[in-house]
Amino acid sequence: xxxxxxxxxxxxxxxxxxxxxxxxxxxxxxxxxxxxxxxxxxxxxxxxxxxxxxxxxxxxxxxxxxxxxxxxxxxxxxxxxxxxxxxxxxxxxxxxxxxxxxxxxxxxxxxxxxxxxxxxxxxxxxxxxxxxxxxxxxxxxxxxxxxxxxxxxxxxxxxxxxxxxxxxxxxxxxxxxxxxxxxxxxxxxxxxxxxxxxxxxxxxxxxxxxxxxxxxxxxxxxxxxxxxxxxx
Amino acid sequence: xxxxxxxxxxxxxxxxxxxxxxxxxxxxxxxxxxxxxxxxxxxxxxxxxxxxxxxxxxxxxxxxxxxxxxxxxxxxxxxxxxxxxxxxxxxxxxxxxxxxxxxxxxxxxxxxxxxxxxxxxxxxxxxxxxxxxxxxxxxxxxxxxxxxxxxxxxxxxxxxxxxxxxxxxxxxxxxxxxxxxxxxxxxxxxxxxxxxxxxxxxxxxxxxxxxxxxxxxxxxxxxxxxxxxxxx
DNA sequence: CTCACCATGAGACATCCGTCACAGCGCCAA
DNA sequence: TTGGCGCTGTGACGGATGTCTCATGGTGAG
Numbered sequence: 426x427x428x429x430x431x432x433x434x435x436x437x438x439x440x441x442x443x444x445x446x447x448x449x450x451x452x453x454x455x456x457x458x459x460x461x462x463x464x465x466x467x468x469x470x471x472x473x474x475x476x477x478x479x480x481x482x483x484x485x486x487x488x489x490x491x492x493x494x495x496x497x498x499x500x501x502x503x504x505x506x507x508x509x510x511x512x513x514x515x516x517x518x519x520x521x522x523x524x525x526x527x528x529x530x531x532x533x534x535x536x537x538x539x540x541x542x543x544x545x546x547x548x549x550x551x552x553x554x555x556x557x558x559x560x561x562x563x564x565x566x567x568x569x570x571x572x573x574x575x576x577x578x579x580x581x582x583x584x585x586x587x588x589x590x591x592x593x594x595x596x597x598x599x600x601x602x603x604x605x606x607x608x609x610x611x612x613x614x615x616x617x618x619x620x621x622x623x624x625x626x627x628x629x630x631x632x633x634x635x636x637x638x639x640x641x642x643x644x645x646x647x648x649x650x651x652x653x654x655x656x657x
Numbered sequence: 658x659x660x661x662x663x664x665x666x667x668x669x670x671x672x673x674x675x676x677x678x679x680x681x682x683x684x685x686x687x688x689x690x691x692x693x694x695x696x697x698x699x700x701x702x703x704x705x706x707x708x709x710x711x712x713x714x715x716x717x718x719x720x721x722x723x724x725x726x727x728x729x730x731x732x733x734x735x736x737x738x739x740x741x742x743x744x745x746x747x748x749x750x751x752x753x754x755x756x757x758x759x760x761x762x763x764x765x766x767x768x769x770x771x772x773x774x775x776x777x778x779x780x781x782x783x784x785x786x787x788x789x790x791x792x793x794x795x796x797x798x799x800x801x802x803x804x805x806x807x808x809x810x811x812x813x814x815x816x817x818x819x820x821x822x823x824x825x826x827x828x829x830x831x832x833x834x835x836x837x838x839x840x841x842x843x844x845x846x847x848x849x850x851x852x853x854x855x856x857x858x859x860x861x862x863x864x865x866x867x868x869x870x871x872x873x874x875x876x877x878x879x880x881x882x883x884x885x886x887x888x889x
Numbered sequence: 890c891t892c893a894c895c896a897t898g899a900g901a902c903a904t905c906c907g908t909c910a911c912a913g914c915g916c917c918a919a
Numbered sequence: 920t921t922g923g924c925g926c927t928g929t930g931a932c933g934g935a936t937g938t939c940t941c942a943t944g945g946t947g948a949g
Contacts (some may be wrong), residue, residue, distance in 0.1 A: 487795065487798070487799045487802075487803075488693075489802075489803035489804075490798070490803075490885060490886065493803060493937095495798060495799060495802045495803065497795060497798065498717040504724060509787075509788050509792075510786045510788060510792075512781065512784040512785050512787075513785045513788040513789060513792075515788070515792065518791070518792050518795040518796070519795055532665035539782075541780075541784075542777050542780075542781070545774050545780075548774075548777075548780050548784075549744065549773075549774070551743045551784065552773075552780075552783065552784060553744050554785070554786075555741075555744075555784070555787045555791065556741050556742060556744045556745040556747070556787075557745060558740075558791065558894090559741050559750070559787065559790065559791060559794065560742075560745075560747065560750050562791065562794040562795065562798065563719065563729060563750040563751055564750070565722070565792065565798055566719070566727060566729060566797055566798055566801065567719045569798060569801050569802050570719075570721075570727040570801050570845040571719075571722075571725060571727065573935070573936090574936075575933080592894070594824050604896065604897090605897070606896080609838060614803040614936075614937085614938075615937055615938075616896090616897085617897095617898085617899085617936085617937080617938080618935090618936060618937075618940095620897065620898055620899080620935090621898090621899085623897095623898090624898085624899095637945095653722060654722065698895050725907095742925090805905070805906090806905085836926065836927090837926075837927065838926080846905075846906075846907080847905075847908075848926090848927085849906090849907080849908080849927095849928085849929085850905090850906060850907075851908095852927060852928055852929080853906090853926095853928085853929085855928095856928085856929095
C-alpha cells in the first residue's frame with residue numbers, strides 16, 4: 426500500500442501532496458498493467474476516471490467516419506490522461522490506447538474530484554496540465570489548418586528532437602521509435618505523404634541521415650524555421 | 658462600485674460567489690468599453706489578465722505567416738476569454754479581437770489566481786470552462802483534419818442554429834450576422850470556398866433559403882448527419 | 890533456405906481547394 | 920444620379936495530397 430503511495434508521488438501532479446491525502450487517494454486508486462494496444466477508453470464513453478502513466482505510452486486520437494485517425498497527443502511516463510472531461514461530466518472527446526506495454530494508475534472520478542476540491546495544489550496542478558494541453562491543441566489546429574505536410578513533419582520532428590534527441594556535432598541524433606504510419610496519424614496525413622515529406626526534408630538538408638528508426642537531424646532551430654516558413 | 662459587483666455577478670463564473678469575495682474582486686477589476694475591431698491581446702503576448710464579456714463579441718484566432726487566419730472560438734456575452742494561460746505563466750497562444758462593440762471586464766492575473774485558490778466554486782467553474790473549450794478545440798481539429806469544406810460549413814451552421822436558431826415549420830430560421838469571410842476563417846478555408854459550399858448545401862436542401870444574413874436551414878439533426886457523413 | 894509479412898519508396902491519377910480575375914449587386918454619400 | 924465600396928457568385932487554373940498499385944528490402948518463423 427505504501428508502495429502505491431510511492432507510485433502516486435511519482436506523478437508530477439501529486440509530487441508534493443500531503444502524505445495523508447496521498448494515502449487516502451492510494452486507498453481508492455487501482456494500479457493496472459496492460460500490454461501494447463490496449464484501449465483505455467473510447468470517444469463518446471462516459472467519463473469514469475483518470476489515468477496516470479507511470480511507464481509506457483498512451484496515444485489519444487480521434488477517428489473519422491472513414492477510418493482515418495488523427496492523433497491529438499502522445500503521453501509518456503509522468504503524464505495524466507483523460508483528466509479533462511471529469512469536470513464537465515461529458516463524454517470523452519477522443520479515444521486512448523497504449524502504444525507500448527504500460528503501467529498505469531486508474532483514479533475514479535469521485536476521488537479525483539475530491540482531491541481537486543480539497544487540495545489547492547492539486548487544483549492548480551490540474552489547471553496547469555490543462556493549460557499545457559490546450560496550448561498543444563491550439564498549436565495542432567494551426568498546424569493542420571495552415572501548414573503543408575513537409576512543414577508539419579518538420580515541426581513534429583523538432584518536438585521529438587527537443588525532448589529525446591542528443592547533440593551530435595552540428596546535428597541532432599534521434600532514436601525515433603515510430604513507423605511512418607504512426608507519424609502520419611500524428612500530423613493528420615497519409616503514410617505515403619510522410620514518405621514524400623521525408624524526401625523533401627532530406628533534399629533540404631534538414632534530415633541528414635536515416636538508418637532504421639535512427640535519425641540525424643538538423644538543429645531544432647533550423648527545423649522550426651523551415652516549419653514556420655511553411656514548406657518551400 | 659456595487660454597480661461593478663452587479664456586473665461581475667452577471668458572469669456565470671461569478672454568479673454564486675460570496676458577496677465579500679465579489680466586492681474584493683470588484684475593487685481590482687477594470688470595466689472597459691471598446692468598439693468593434695479592438696485587439697485585446699496578441700498571440701505571444703505575456704499573459705496579464707482575463708476578460709469577461711458582458712456584451713458584444715470576441716473572436717480568438719491564430720494568424721499564419723502568410724496572413725491567413727483560423728478562428729479558434731467566438732465568445733459572446735457571459736463568457737470569459739483568455740483565462741487559460743494564466744495558470745502556466747506562458748504567453749497567449751492566440752490573439753483576441755472584438756467583432757462588435759463590447760463591454761468587458763478586465764481582471765488582473767493576480768486577482769484571478771487568488772479567487773481561484775480561495776474559492777473552490779471559482780476553481781471548478783474555471784475548470785469547467787476550460788473543459789468546454791478543450792472539447793471545442795478537439796472538435797475543431799477533427800473537423801479541419803477530416804472533413805471537406807461543405808461538411809465543415811454544415812457543422813458550423815448546425816452549431817449556430819442550435820444556439821441562436823428558432824424553429825420555423827420543419828426548418829430552422831437563423832439570423833446569422835457573419836460575412837462569408839468570417840465564416841471562412843471559422844472553418845479554416847477561403848471565402849470563395851464558403852460561397853461554393855453554400856451552393857452545395859442548397860442543392861442538398863440543407864440550406865433552404867438565404868436573404869441577406871437570414872437563413873432558413875434544415876433541422877440540426879440533418880445538418881449534423883450530413884457533416885458526419887463527410888460531404889458527398 | 891524460403892516464404893510470409895511488414896515497412897518503405899515510388900508512380901499514376903483524381904480531387905479538393907486556394908488563388909486570381911472579374912462581374913453583379915446593394916448601399917451610402919456626395 | 921453617380922461613383923465607390925464591400926459582399927457575393929463564378930470560372931479558370933494549378934498545386935497539394937489522398938488513394939491505388941506495385942516494387943524493394945529486411946526480418947522472423949517454419
